[in-house]
Amino acid sequence: MLGRKTWKSRVGFWVAIMLLVSFCLLPFAQILSTSLKHQFDWGNPSLIPQVVNLDAYKELLGLAEQKEVEVPAAIKKILDNPKIPQNKKDAILAKYTDTSDVFPFGRYMLNSFLISAGAAAVSLVFAVMGAYSISRLQFSGQVIVQRSVLFVYMVGGVLLMVPLYQMAVNVGLATSMWGSVISLFAIYIVQTLPVALYMLGNYFRSIPFALEEAAMMDGYSRKQAIWKVVLPLSLPMLATVFMYCFIIGWNEYLFASVFLKQFKEFYTLPLALQELFVSKNAIWDRIMAASMLTLAPVVICFLFAMRHMDGGKTDGGVKG
Structure with missing residues (x-):
């Protein structure tokens, strides 16, 4: 009968819809998956992370704890030298306390x-x-x-x-x-x-x-x-x-x-x-x-x- 849909046509229609939706959503799924992966897991082709990593989101949203910057012992000895001018000491110390790597x-x-x-x-x-x-x-x-x-x-x-x-x-x-x-x-x-x-x-x-x-x-x-x-x-x-x-x-x-x-x-x-x-x-x-x-x-x-x-x-x- 003209215009009557068979079960094959219905299944084919829904399969085509699912393939189209999957094709459109795949890039977004890949972005979300990579954002939740640790560095050791970046090469994993699976979309499911082995261990969920939320550090990137916490850092971008300002929720990450501020890490204390540890100045190396050799640099501390240089800073203790009284012959070095204070402005040079400040410049050296600024390199270790610089927060420019934080993306605002x-x-x-x-x-x-x-x-x-x-x-x-x-x-x-x-x-x-x-x-x-x-x-x-x-x-x-x-x-x-x-x-x-x-x-x-x-x-x-x-x-x-x-x-x-x-x-x-x-x-x-x-x-x-x-x-x-x-x-x-x-x-x-x-x-x-x-x-x-x-x-x-x-x-x-x-x-x-x-x-x-x-x-x-x-x-x-x-x-x-x-x-x-x-x-x-x-x-x-x-x-x-x-x-x-x-x-x-x-x-x-x-x-x-x-x-x-x-x-x-x-x-x-x-x-x-x-x-x-x-x-x-x-x-x-x-x-x-x-x-x-x-x-x-x-x-x-x-x-x-x-x-x-x-x-x-x-x-x-x-x-x-």
Whole structure:
């Protein structure tokens, strides 16, 4: 019978799904496995560590106990020599008490969070106003504006990097630390605003305008109707758009590598991880643990979005 599924087709379908999911998850499983292995276990092809090692995670999160630095006896004798100037003694002692080998993961994560979340919040505010105007109001050039927004999003970041950096240099922003941070913040807004406008515009069109009309008939102004009716009905999409914009900024590397290259204290996580690969901190378990911790906010945002992407809140709001 046409369209009837046999048990062979069902088994084949689920096998194909499992193979596809396994293929996609295998790199993440390898990262997690390596981050939990000791050095003697790195060559083990098994994904299950022989002994679970959490030292890399404790070190990155600042939970590891500070190890006391022991100065060799020969160095102590040199430091006891009264003929050596005090500044040279301090320089020698600093080599044994230096903590530069500690990767400041918390600071880099905070930098990424502040820039990404701040840019996503500002982009969401502008997107709400712009998307509502495009979806509800009638004005000349509306179609051109709507299509231009999506066209800007399709332009690659590589094409925009050089002109944007030249603009920042010409106005004097790229020459200072805070100016570079502000430039990067503005670029993240420009990057995320088009897709936020597109997503919210389509969602606002799905909300019946009769609900706003009913609110305005009850004495609300248009602004009050937006605040009291449209935005509460759009909370799932607003949260999703915010998280999507946040993820774009969280994973961005190209512009951060250009604007923040000379300001290490403001590195974002993608840029910091690239530096970690070529530094003396380049230990496999530490690299993989940092990668997993960088991935964690993205996974949390995705799970949160899937949980709150519920629809049908306007069903029955308007009688036929």
